[in-house]
Amino acid sequence: MQFETLMTEVGGRLKAHNAVVVTAESCTGGMIAEALTSIGGSTAWFDRAYITYSYESKREMLGVKETTLQTKGAVSKACVEEMALSALQQSHASVSVACSGIAGPGGGTPDKPVGTVWLAWAIRGQEEVVSQKFLFDGDRQSVRVQTTEAALMGIVKLLES
Secondary structure (H helix, E strand, O other): OOHHHHHHHHHHHHHHOOOOEEEEEOOOOOHHHHHHHOOOOHHHOEEEEEEOOOHHHHHHHHOOOHHHHHHOOOOOHHHHHHHHHHHHHOOOOOEEEEEEEOOOOOOOOOOOOOOEEEEEEEEOOOOOOEEEEEEOOOOHHHHHHHHHHHHHHHHHHHHHO
16 A cells, blocks of 8 residues: 555544544654644644653653563563553543654664564553564665554554454
């Protein structure tokens, strides 16, 4: 699916479900929010974005637990799930998407190589958070774009179910 088509589909789905979205982003640095707000009419279904690049910002803005960051790391299922839930709690949104990853070129480890990204999606009032780990190829920009596309596709899937 083309990126423009995907953005339009996400907007249409959110509007059809009378849903409002919030993003909690790390490795994308606001790219998901930028993609969502590039669509005309997005004021009807976009609430806000949290750009939490550092451990401190994840703790201070989204209440990610220190124990999560120290034991699991920022690039983990536990971290993005906490980010997604907190973004919902601290906003007027009904749907959230969160991401944290290693876009490169450095920062990778044997356990978490460059291109490792965790994404999580949540719906207000539902206990279950949907999360998924990805391993994207390419340079820093490519990893960030692929993360944004996966985040948007995840919103579509979340609203389908």
